Amino acid sequence: MHRTILAFHAAALAWLAAGPAQAAPSAGQTYFERNCASCHTVDAKMGSRAGPGLYNVVGRKAAGVAGYNYTDALTRAGAAGKTWTREELDVFLRDPGKDVPGTAMPIGIADSKARAATIDYLASQSGKAAAPAAAAPTASGAKAGAWTEDKPGDLHHLTVDKLVAPFASESAGNGPKVAARPDNAMPAVPKGFRISMFAGDTGKARLALRAPNGDIILAETGKGQLSILRAKDGDKADGASVFASGLSRPYGLALWPSGPNPKYLYVANVNSVVRFPYANGDLKAKGEPETIVDKLSDTTGGHTTRTLAFSKDDKTLFVSVGSATNIASGIGKAPPQPLAQWEKAHGLGGAWAEELDRATVLAFDPDGKNRRNFANGLRNCVGMLVHPQTGDLFCSVNERDELGDNLPPDYVTRVKPGGFYGWPWYYLGDHEDPRLKGIRPDLKGKVTVPDTLIQAHSAPLGMVVYQAPAGAKHAFPKEYEGDIFLALHGSWNRGIRTGYKVIRVMMKNGAPTGQYQDFMTGMVLSDRDVWGRPAAVTVAQDGALLVVDDAGGVVWRVAPDR
Numbered sequence: 182m183h184r185t186i187l188a189f190h191a192a193a194l195a196w197l198a199a200g201p202a203q204a205a206p207s208a209g210q211t212y213f214e215r216n217c218a219s220c221h222t223v224d225a226k227m228g229s230r231a232g233p234g235l236y237n238v239v240g241r242k243a244a245g246v247a248g249y250n251y252t253d254a255l256t257r258a259g260a261a262g263k264t265w266t267r268e269e270l271d272v273f274l275r276d277p278g279k280d281v282p283g284t285a286m287p288i289g290i291a292d293s294k295a296r297a298a299t300i301d302y303l304a305s306q307s308g309k310a311a312a313p314a315a316a317a318p319t320a321s322g323a324k325a326g327a328w329t330e331d332k333p334g335d336l337h338h339l340t341v342d343k344l345v346a347p348f349a350s351e352s353a354g355n356g357p358k359v360a361a362r363p364d365n366a367m368p369a370v371p372k373g374f375r376i377s378m379f380a381g382d383t384g385k386a387r388l389a390l391r392a393p394n395g396d397i398i399l400a401e402t403g404k405g406q407l408s409i410l411r412a413k414d415g416d417k418a419d420g421a422s423v424f425a426s427g428l429s430r431p432y433g434l435a436l437w438p439s440g441p442n443p444k445y446l447y448v449a450n451v452n453s454v455v456r457f458p459y460a461n462g463d464l465k466a467k468g469e470p471e472t473i474v475d476k477l478s479d480t481t482g483g484h485t486t487r488t489l490a491f492s493k494d495d496k497t498l499f500v501s502v503g504s505a506t507n508i509a510s511g512i513g514k515a516p517p518q519p520l521a522q523w524e525k526a527h528g529l530g531g532a533w534a535e536e537l538d539r540a541t542v543l544a545f546d547p548d549g550k551n552r553r554n555f556a557n558g559l560r561n562c563v564g565m566l567v568h569p570q571t572g573d574l575f576c577s578v579n580e581r582d583e584l585g586d587n588l589p590p591d592y593v594t595r596v597k598p599g600g601f602y603g604w605p606w607y608y609l610g611d612h613e614d615p616r617l618k619g620i621r622p623d624l625k626g627k628v629t630v631p632d633t634l635i636q637a638h639s640a641p642l643g644m645v646v647y648q649a650p651a652g653a654k655h656a657f658p659k660e661y662e663g664d665i666f667l668a669l670h671g672s673w674n675r676g677i678r679t680g681y682k683v684i685r686v687m688m689k690n691g692a693p694t695g696q697y698q699d700f701m702t703g704m705v706l707s708d709r710d711v712w713g714r715p716a717a718v719t720v721a722q723d724g725a726l727l728v729v730d731d732a733g734g735v736v737w738r739v740a741p742d743r
Contacts, residue, residue, distance in 0.1 A: 209302030212295050215482035215505060215535065225308030231356045231673040232286075239304040241265050243281075250358035250709050254283030270300050278403070285359065288403065288430065288485075326587065326636035327677040328705040333371040335699045337684075339634035345587045347615050352583040356673040357681075359732045360710040368713065368728075369703035370739050373658075376701070379721075379738035380410050380418035385731045387486070388643055388717045390434040393441045394461040395722030397736070398424065399729070400431045400448075402486075407431060407448065409464055415654070415723040416738070422464040425457060433489035433500070433565075437547055447498070449487035452477050454500060454549060473549030478538040480505045484579075486642075488565040493572035497544050503561035504532075504540040507582055509605040512536050514620050528554035530601035530624060540604050542576065542596060558602035558628070564593075564644035564667060571691035577641035577667055578631070580608060582674040587637045593644070593667060593686050593693060594631030603628040632693035638672035639680035643717030643729070653724030655740040664688050666700065666726060668715035681705050683715050683728055701728060701739065 206214070213223070220232035233246040244251040244259035251259075258281050263269065274296050277286035290296040370376045386399040386408070397410040397418070406426040410418040425448075433449030436459065446459035448470065454477070455470035477487065477500065484503025491498055512534035516523040524531060531554055532540060542562060544555040555574075564577030574596040580589045581604065589608040596602075606621040607613055610630040635641060644667040649656035664685050671680035683701035687694045704713030714732035721727050725740040 207298065207302055208295070209298035209300070212290075212299050213302055214511075215480055216290075217299070217482075218506075223303070223306040230354050235303055236306045236308045238265050238306075239267060239270070239300075243269075250356055252283055252285050252359060254281050255285075267300055267304065270303070271296060274299070326639075326675075326679045328679060328681060328708075329677075331682055331699055331702040331705075333369055333699055333702055336696055337636070337698070338696045339590050339636070340695070341609050341612075341630060341634070344589070344609065344612065345585065347584045347588060349588065350586040350676065352585060353674055353676040355676060355678065355708070357671060357678065357711040357714075358709050359714070360706060360712050362712040362733055363706075366712065367703070368701045368737060370701050373742055374739055375742040377416065377738050377740075378735055379412070379416075379725075379727055380421070380736040381734065383410075383421070383729070383734050383736055384408070385734050386716075386729050386736070387731055388432055388434060388488075389719040389727060389729050389736070390436070391719050391721065392436065392461060393443065396462070396464075397719065397721070397727065398434055398446070399736075400434055402430050402432050405429065405431065407434075407446075410736070411464075412721075415721065415725070418736070424464065425466040425470070428455075428470075429453070430485055432486045435489040435491055435498070437491055437498075438495045439491065439493075447473075447489050449489050449500060451485050451487065452481045454487075454489070454498070454545075474500070474545060474552075477502055477543065478505075480535045480537075480539065483539070484561045484563075486561075486563050488563060490565050490567045490574065491547070492574075493567055493569070495547065498547055498549070499555060499565060499567070499574060500543045500545065501559070501562035501565045501576065502539055502541055502543060503563065503579070504604065505535045506605075508614060508616055509534075509536045509540075510616065520623070528557050528601075529599060529627060530557040530603075530606075530621075532557070532605065536605075542574070555598055556596045556600040556602065558600075558604045558607075559596070560604040562596075563642045566644060566646060566665075568646055568691055569648060570663070573691065575644070575665070577644050578602070579640055580637065581605070581614070582638070584614075585637075586675045586677065590634035590637045591639050591641050592631035592635055593633045593641065593665065593697075594629075595692070597629060600629045601627055602631065609634070633686055633695050633697060635667075635669070635684070635697060636679050638675040640670040640672060642668045642670045642715070643719075644668065644686070645718050645720055647720060647726070649724040650720070650722055653722070655721075656724035657726070657741060661685070663691065665693075666718045667697075668718050668728065670714050670716055670731075671705075671711060678705055678708050678711070681711050681714055683718060683726075701737070704730075 233249045243263040244256045273280045384401040387402045388400040390398045399408045405428045407424040408421045430451040435447040436443035445456040447456045454474035483505035488501040516533040542555045561579040562576035669680035685698040685700045687696040713730045716731040717729040728737040
């Protein structure tokens with residue numbers, strides 16, 4: 182339930198098309214569509230997505246879908262006789278990690294009523310899986326984006342004029358199986374650099390932020406807590422301290438004000454923003470968090486990461502909120518108010534219904550007041566930062582799924598105030614999504630084309646502008662200064678796996694050139710197995726690059742070999 186693929190599965194679309202004569206969706210169906218359809222389908226014709234299909238799940242043996250890349254933990258549970266009865270589903274969905282330690286299922290359903298309704302709904306879903314389709318011809322560009330071709334130093338430059346057509350290849354359900362790191366295996370980095378383990382057992386942290394004193398603050402989203410790593414000699418963390426717990430899927434982190442003496446640590450929960458009093462060197466929160474934004478959106482399913490950044494003058498807090506669905510196919514063709522009135526209030530291209538204030542960057546004053554839409558149409562801006570020199574806001578964006586192996590590319594871009602970046606009706610300029618054809622012709626010619634395109638389905642997450650701190654002993658060579666390092670978490674919707682690496686987004690005078698370069702690779706074993714998934718990057722006090730690997734539970738350290 183951690184990446185959005187489709188808003189409404191076939192049953193929901195059929196209900197919408199049939200009109201009021203059909204029964205309204207049940208509470209369980211609604212919960213599933215808003216929270217679970219991001220990874221799972223109940224339509225037998227659609228097979229698996231990032232997670233296995235859940236039709237026929239009640240009564241099925243655990244890890245029982247043929248061909249799906251289950252974790253070893255769930256495979257062992259199935260081999261030991263675990264079967265998905267209603268009772269077993271209730272236990273698992275309450276706390277997946279507790280019931281099956283090592284499962285890839287990131288988040289459970291804590292509310293007992295929602296859990297019961299969802300299980301009732303799943304129990305009603307059945308069907309016979311379609312026979313596997315014949316292999317489609319390899320799509321144009323597939324090899325160029327394949328993990329087998331990755332090596333540090335390779336340059337890439339994708340351009341809008343060379344996009345493939347929609348559905349040029351089959352839509353794949355090719356989620357990775359996370360395997361143990363082979364003995365002595367290390368990620369590959371460019372010649373002239375060395376890599377080591379900065380910290381292990383990091384609880385599958387998702388995001389990292391360096392404090393002015395050099396401490397590394399980690400958001401452990403699944404655990405609902407923040408931890409702090411401290412390294413006296415810089416090469417390796419001495420240990421971790423839990424700064425705060427009891428948070429709701431915390432992700433985004435920001436210190437305010439900027440500079441050497443922050444007063445607050447801001448944290449983005451899944452549907453709120455809070456802040457803790459903070460001073461350099463704090464290892465424990467000094468009190469309960471203060472809520473400054475009590476609700477970000479009416480819906481919380483689909484994409485659940487919320488990223489934070491402050492403007493260069495510290496006067497604006499930016500909050501990115503990813504979409505609830507893949508392409509908003511269920512929101513209808515018109516907003517609840519006249520279009521001009523709606524966009525005056527919500528910005529150009531602002532969506533509605535369950536996508537209200539989703540796929541957007543919101544802006545607030547530092548106290549959480551003066552809310553406004555800064556930019557729209559960014560399907561899932563997970564990586565977000567303000568460039569330290571130019572003050573430009575940047576987003577790395579996960580684009581939509583199920584258009585084929587190579588469409589549309591993900592991207593990194595400067596985000597303009599009032600800008601519209603296409604989702605859900607268009608992508609990469611005036612390319613209309615064929616599944617929503619003709620709904621918003623008024624937006625043609627108004628879509629901002631992003632700066633740097635990245636191989637489709639790479640899943641870009643955290644990023645950082647490389648700036649060596651003053652006096653850094655392990656600063657990167659000067660040619661890296663001002664470039665962006667970006668973590669690619671890796672594909673599920675691509676037949677030939679891609680991503681699972683860290684790239685260098687090339688910049689010139691604070692603007693992207695359109696090129697990117699592979700920097701850290703080597704974490705994929707096969708088109709089935711991976712042993713690492715980069716989720717975030719930050720620059721350490723000594724100038725080394727730190728890479729958060731949320732699959733291996735490791736923070737890697739990359740420094741010049743000198």
